[in-house]
Amino acid sequence: MTIFNLAIELAYWQQTIIRSVLGLVAVLLPAGTLVYLYLFKMMSFMQSRLGPMEAGPYGSLQLLAEVGKFLQKEDLFPRTADRVVFKAAPFVVLASTFLLVLVLPAGPDAWFINIDTGVFFALAVSSISVIGILMAGWGSSSKYSLIGGLRAAGQLVAYELPLVLALMGVVIQAGTLNVQEIVLAQANGEIFGWGGIGNPFLITQFLGFMIFLVAVQAELTQPPFDMPVAESEIVTGYLTEYTGMRFLLFFIGEFATAGIFSALAATFFLGGWYIPGLDPTDNLFNLIGPLVLVGKMLLVSFLIFWFRFTYPRFREDQLQQLAWKVLVPLSLVNIVATGVLKVVF
Amino acid sequence: MTGFFLSQIEGLDPLTSGEVLVAQNVFFALIALVMILAALRMVTTENIVHAALYLVIVLAGAAGMFILLGAEFVAVTQILVYIGAIIVLFLFGIMLTKGSFGTEEGEFRERNQMAVLVGVLIVAVTSGSFIDSFRDAELNREAPSTTAEIGDTIFGQFIIPFEAISVLLLAALIGSVVIARRDL
Numbered sequence: 217m218t219i220f221n222l223a224i225e226l227a228y229w230q231q232t233i234i235r236s237v238l239g240l241v242a243v244l245l246p247a248g249t250l251v252y253l254y255l256f257k258m259m260s261f262m263q264s265r266l267g268p269m270e271a272g273p274y275g276s277l278q279l280l281a282e283v284g285k286f287l288q289k290e291d292l293f294p295r296t297a298d299r300v301v302f303k304a305a306p307f308v309v310l311a312s313t314f315l316l317v318l319v320l321p322a323g324p325d326a327w328f329i330n331i332d333t334g335v336f337f338a339l340a341v342s343s344i345s346v347i348g349i350l351m352a353g354w355g356s357s358s359k360y361s362l363i364g365g366l367r368a369a370g371q372l373v374a375y376e377l378p379l380v381l382a383l384m385g386v387v388i389q390a391g392t393l394n395v396q397e398i399v400l401a402q403a404n405g406e407i408f409g410w411g412g413i414g415n416p417f418l419i420t421q422f423l424g425f426m427i428f429l430v431a432v433q434a435e436l437t438q439p440p441f442d443m444p445v446a447e448s449e450i451v452t453g454y455l456t457e458y459t460g461m462r463f464l465l466f467f468i469g470e471f472a473t474a475g476i477f478s479a480l481a482a483t484f485f486l487g488g489w490y491i492p493g494l495d496p497t498d499n500l501f502n503l504i505g506p507l508v509l510v511g512k513m514l515l516v517s518f519l520i521f522w523f524r525f526t527y528p529r530f531r532e533d534q535l536q537q538l539a540w541k542v543l544v545p546l547s548l549v550n551i552v553a554t555g556v557l558k559v560v561f
Numbered sequence: 562m563t564g565f566f567l568s569q570i571e572g573l574d575p576l577t578s579g580e581v582l583v584a585q586n587v588f589f590a591l592i593a594l595v596m597i598l599a600a601l602r603m604v605t606t607e608n609i610v611h612a613a614l615y616l617v618i619v620l621a622g623a624a625g626m627f628i629l630l631g632a633e634f635v636a637v638t639q640i641l642v643y644i645g646a647i648i649v650l651f652l653f654g655i656m657l658t659k660g661s662f663g664t665e666e667g668e669f670r671e672r673n674q675m676a677v678l679v680g681v682l683i684v685a686v687t688s689g690s691f692i693d694s695f696r697d698a699e700l701n702r703e704a705p706s707t708t709a710e711i712g713d714t715i716f717g718q719f720i721i722p723f724e725a726i727s728v729l730l731l732a733a734l735i736g737s738v739v740i741a742r743r744d745l
Binding site: 291296301331332333336339340341343344347350351353354362364365369370373376393502 | 583608610611615617632633634638641644646647648649652653656657690707708
């Protein structure tokens with residue numbers, strides 16, 4: 217039950233402290249990395265500009281400056297706001313993010329929780345954030361916030377279905393809901409008898425991977441699915457009334473969730489912490505596993521942010537049609553095909 | 562990792578170990594207290610959105626109870642179905658149909674007596690039937706049911722009821738669409 221195969225046996229409370237600290241790191245580090253690397257730098261390069269250059273070498277301390285700026289701001293409430301709901305909303309969204317990170321394994325013994333219901337658990341806790349967003353939209357008592365909150369909730373509910381169904385193909389192929397065992401199934405798999413690179417489900421579940429990425433993009437309410445925060449119509453939707461610290465919490469939540477969903481996609485489709493050429497039970501993976509996982513996460517999130525910076529916004533009806541008339545039927549076909557092939561082979 | 566959550570709690574069995582202050586009991590008391598308070602506030606609050614949010618706390622507490630009993634799958638289902646779907650539907654409905662923000666006083670006063678009557682009846686009937694049917698039965702603490710076992714049971718022993726429920730749900734779905742869209 218140790219995080220890394222340490223020689224010392226740790227007491228339960230010591231393990232709990234280590235897990236809590238590592239959980240915080242696992243949420244905040246990807247969020248910071250994604251904001252700096254992709255939002256600040258990659259987006260700037262794509263738009264032929266340099267991005268932040270002043271704070272620190274190459275603008276690397278810009279994040280600290282931004283956090284400092286947000287912390288200094290006054291904590292404002294709209295006069296008619298429902299204060300308790302308004303205050304609690306960002307924490308509900310963040311709680312969903314923190315629960316989501318728990319299922320990610322980063323090595324044969326490096327995991328937070330290793331439960332039978334891993335995939336199911338991840339999908340369940342990711343749906344909690346909808347409540348936080350509805351709370352933010354309603355608690356602000358502003359019409360822009362309410363419309364934004366309702367749009368966001370409608371979108372999240374619509375795209376949760378393809379998100380769940382896209383993963384079913386992986387679950388059928390691996391034969392388990394346990395995330396760790398899905399990684400091992402890919403590491404020990406063989407492609408027509410050749411086990412050189414294991415069997416990353418990206419090859420057999422390519423359709424599922426594409427559906428999952430699109431659904432994740434919509435779940436994050438990022439462009440081209442940013443109807444809920446469409447600034448030209450409803451200011452910033454459910455975020456309109458938030459300032460300072462509370463806005464920062466939503467912002468961290470969004471980018472941390474982007475990182476964690478990328479890591480989940482890397483785990484389900486790219487083999488997670490495993491790299492070919494080593495034995496998956498090797499103790500070395502407890503050390504390099506987290507780094508491998510972060511590397512694959514950056515690869516997947518590059519795709520997500522690439523789409524974010526290059527595509528224009530969907531209209532509300534196009535957005536709903538894409539979910540219900542294209543992605544859901546496609547993922548159902550994928551499930552049937554995977555099931556048939558699983559029985560045949 | 563069968564029953565991971567259960568094995569995390571030391572001094573596992575409060576019935577045989579004879580101790581009261583084992584972690585499982587302490588957490589049970591905490592969760593139960595929060596659930597009762599939230600449930601009371603849910604029925605007494607004047608604000609209908611607050612009532613829905615208190616219901617979230619009660620349902621999350623129920624999920625916590627399932628985890629304490631080692632029933633991970635049921636706990637996760639509780640979160641996914643009740644918190645992730647049904648409460649969202651409630652909030653959605655309230656926010657789309659309600660004209661104004663804030664409290665609406667006296668909205669629930671008229672139906673108070675009926676509500677009390679129905680509540681008492683439900684508690685009496687369910688607790689009576691539960692006590693009657695599980696009088697001497699004890700929870701099997703050695704082998705908490707795994708996800709694989711649940712899957713095997715549903716798609717083996719209970720396949721016909723399961724399929725019947727699917728058809729029933731489909732009928733309800735089509736029926737709601739027909740009622741909502743009168744132009745069909």
